[in-house]
Amino acid sequence: MKRIIQFLLCFLASILTVQSQETAQVVSKTFHSPDFPFDREIFIYTPPYYNERNQSEYDVVYVFDAQWRAEFALTYGILEVCQNMDVDADIFPFIVVGITSPTTPEYQRSNDFLPVPTNATYQSNLYGNYENFKKFLREDVFTYINSHYRTSGHTLAIGHSLGASFVLNALASEDTFDDYIALSPNFIEDNFKLADNFINYDFNNGKPHFLFLTMSNESEETGWPAEWRQGWDLVKSKMESAHIPESVRIFFKEYPHLTHMTCFVECLMDALPLYSMYRLNTTFNNDKLYPVHITLDAPYAEGDVYITGNQESIINWNPMGLKMNKNEDNTYSIDLNLRLPAEFKFTQGSWESQIIPANACIGNLRIYSPEKTTKHYVAN
DSSP states (O other): OHHHHHHHHHHHHHHHHHHHOTTSEEEEEEEEOTTSSSEEEEEEEEOTTTTTOTTOOEEEEEEEOGGGSHHHHHHHHHHHHHHHSOTTSOOOOEEEEEEOOOOSSSOOTHHHHOOOOTTOOSOOTTSOOHHHHHHHIIIIIIHHHHHHSOEEEEEEEEEETHHHHHHHHHHHHHOOSSEEEEESOOOOHHHHHHHHHHHTSOTTSSOOEEEEEEEOSOSGGGTOOHHHHHHHHHHHHHHHHSOOOTTEEEEEEEOTTSOTTTOHHHHHHHHHHHHHHHHHSOOOSOSOOEEEEEEEEOTTOOSOOEEEESSGGGGGGOTTOEEOEEOTTSEEEEEEEEOSSEEEEEESSSGGGOBOBTTSOSSSEEEOOTTOOEEEEEBO
16 A cells, blocks of 8 residues: 555656646547447547657557546556656656547447457347457557657557456457556456467467456455456466467466456556566567668767667677768768667767767667658757
């Protein structure tokens, strides 16, 4: 409890920071889809200095059940608190998108999250729009976010209860996201079909994944169906005995002192810092090389400027690095062929003489996408 109170105090400070800085924003966007008889609102959080740091791309975290706002706000609050703990540390920046679902007598949120059961004999407002909801995400939400914001192309999905079931189903069926946090997922729907799909997913397909799954005190003793715990135990035991490649990180964690409805804060406080560290430990997508053009405006630099980074062609973090070309207008430039994602920094021969760009996030500079390989940095 003390830990949660300490976090909530920090979270309040982060909310005040968001409200007092024009560069940190929460905006809403309403979508109309022909597959749904209603308009749907989403919320989009961009962190402080997003506009100024225009040479950085951002991972996108998709949070479901944002109609209640708390889970969406807690997610960006925890991420911001984590990144503000050490102002000089390397950070991995995030945009957070909250996806709402209706909760009306005519249309329940479960209708978004659950497919039609295998042997269904009638229609219901409790299930059935799972495929349409995924289509809406792919064709409307993802397209909008990627075209209006500077995104890295990497995504994390966060769901709770049936929202957790949805994100795990999205992994097992289509790899809709890259990484997954599933809090108290319901595995029992459709005779444990989700459990079977998850267990049979091919984690040896070469795709790296981070998965953090939790269960609270859901059991017969606390009024839950026995099958709820059985589904969890089945998935957990099967996955713990399976051969999982090193590129896939799966965490199963139980919180018997928490209830189904009170688990979100503590579980996210454990999951998101762990995930942030996971994203900082970059692995290359493949061995392919991409042409990269990098320019640095450094009018106050005296002498040579070097670039160094996370691969042999940029000297593997040796601060003496690779010398950049000096141009007549006090800019420095270089053309390289790099593996992606590429990480690098600028120096004048030592870490003490490091040059920090004002228009990029603190820490390592990064290039993720083959479509975004021209960078123009401006030194502080």
